Amino acid sequence: MSKVIDEIRFTKELISKPSITPKDFGAMNVVSKHLKKIGFKCNLMSFQDRGTEKIINLYARYGTKSPNLCFAGHTDVVPAGDLASWSVDPFKAKIKKGYLFGRGVSDMKGGIGCFISAVSQFLKENKKFEGSISFLITGDEEGIAVNGTKKVVEYLKRKKEKIDFCIVGEPSNPSKLGQMIKNGRRGSITTYLTVKGKQGHIAYPNVALNPATPIIKILNELKSKPLDKGNKNFQPSNLEVTRIYIDNTADNVIPAKASATFNIRYNNLHTFNSLKNKISKIIKKISKKFKCKTEIKFVGTGTSFLTIPNQTVKKIQKIIQKETGEKTQLSTSGGTSDARFIKDIAPCIEFGLVGNTMHQINEKSSIKDMKKLKLIYLKIIKSFFN
Numbered sequence: 063m064s065k066v067i068d069e070i071r072f073t074k075e076l077i078s079k080p081s082i083t084p085k086d087f088g089a090m091n092v093v094s095k096h097l098k099k100i101g102f103k104c105n106l107m108s109f110q111d112r113g114t115e116k117i118i119n120l121y122a123r124y125g126t127k128s129p130n131l132c133f134a135g136h137t138d139v140v141p142a143g144d145l146a147s148w149s150v151d152p153f154k155a156k157i158k159k160g161y162l163f164g165r166g167v168s169d170m171k172g173g174i175g176c177f178i179s180a181v182s183q184f185l186k187e188n189k190k191f192e193g194s195i196s197f198l199i200t201g202d203e204e205g206i207a208v209n210g211t212k213k214v215v216e217y218l219k220r221k222k223e224k225i226d227f228c229i230v231g232e233p234s235n236p237s238k239l240g241q242m243i244k245n246g247r248r249g250s251i252t253t254y255l256t257v258k259g260k261q262g263h264i265a266y267p268n269v270a271l272n273p274a275t276p277i278i279k280i281l282n283e284l285k286s287k288p289l290d291k292g293n294k295n296f297q298p299s300n301l302e303v304t305r306i307y308i309d310n311t312a313d314n315v316i317p318a319k320a321s322a323t324f325n326i327r328y329n330n331l332h333t334f335n336s337l338k339n340k341i342s343k344i345i346k347k348i349s350k351k352f353k354c355k356t357e358i359k360f361v362g363t364g365t366s367f368l369t370i371p372n373q374t375v376k377k378i379q380k381i382i383q384k385e386t387g388e389k390t391q392l393s394t395s396g397g398t399s400d401a402r403f404i405k406d407i408a409p410c411i412e413f414g415l416v417g418n419t420m421h422q423i424n425e426k427s428s429i430k431d432m433k434k435l436k437l438i439y440l441k442i443i444k445s446f447f448n
């Protein structure tokens with residue numbers, strides 16, 4: 063008879079491993095050790111692209127039948143920041159006034175704890191159920207994300223592993239448990255632009271070429287026209303300029319180069335390539351007018367996607383509403399997550415703890431929330447196999 067894993071104790075143990083991305087420090091072993099104890103087959107896999115650090119990932123499965131319900135998450139965390147500002151040691155989780163404090167408790171070691179606890183209870187009560195439960199856990203979500211979920215998904219594709227539905231345990235709720243399920247994400251594209259002119263005396267602009275003027279025009283044109291109006295499932299796409307740079311220490315010199323960086327979070331009305339073309343056109347048009355040369359680099363970190371609210375999504379939404387009393391909203395807002403890779407092999411949603419202290423000093427999750435999330439996960443598992 064396998065025993066029930068306590069979500070708080072498990073989360074504390076996981077937080078005690080200071081797995082600041084891309085380091086593991088035994089975090090993945092905590093997950094696999096407990097999963098093995100309750101009967102999971104654990105497949106630990108390391109990936110390492112050239113010039114990057116080795117990452118340990120885990121795919122674990124209980125059962126061989128379908129349907130296969132998967133839980134996805136990450137054990138890596140962001141750095142603690144200024145240790146003196148913390149009210150507890152960020153890697154020795156402590157309960158204070160009804161909250162568990164520690165780095166990664168909400169994002170998302172606590173989410174893993176709640177799901178593993180729910181699974182252990184489900185298995186204790188349902189030894190033989192029609193289906194499988196699996197875990198896809200990575201140590202490379204907060205970092206460059208090349209040796210993590212992306213590679214595990216490629217591996218699962220090659221092995222023809224079928225996942226019928228996936229819950230990503232990211233802290234999807236802005237301030238209260240039950241507020242929000244994420245059923246899609248916007249895409250992200252960053253543009254690095256350099257405009258090249260000709261250096262010269264500020265009093266003789268006719269024999270110089272100032273790149274500052276065209277770069278301002280380019281940014282203005284990009285920013286002033288809305289990319290779209292959004293749609294039923296997505297907010298409007300948005301461009302933000304994050305850096306404008308001219309290296310010049312003399313006030314009487316027209317600079318030779320100006321550069322800027324900007325990022326677009328885009329909805330499903332665009333793709334990486336459609337935006338790349340659109341941006342390139344504007345840059346070319348203006349730089350040509352000013353007779354300037356340009357260098358452009360585009361970096362995409364995930365395209366937009368939407369999980370259609372099917373029966374399973376609606377059932378989950380109902381369970382959450384019933385347990386929390388909140389009006390659970392389906393949303394595609396916020397940043398990217400590993401769901402952007404998993405969506406290629408399975409429909410997925412994100413639902414986890416409250417995220418309002420993630421990545422912050424004194425990251426915390428309420429004990430009440432953790433107990434409730436465990437219960438919600440348990441009900442989701444039960445209803446999935448019913």
Ligand SMILES: [Zn+2]
Nearest residue numbers: 169170203232
């Ligand atoms: Zn996270």
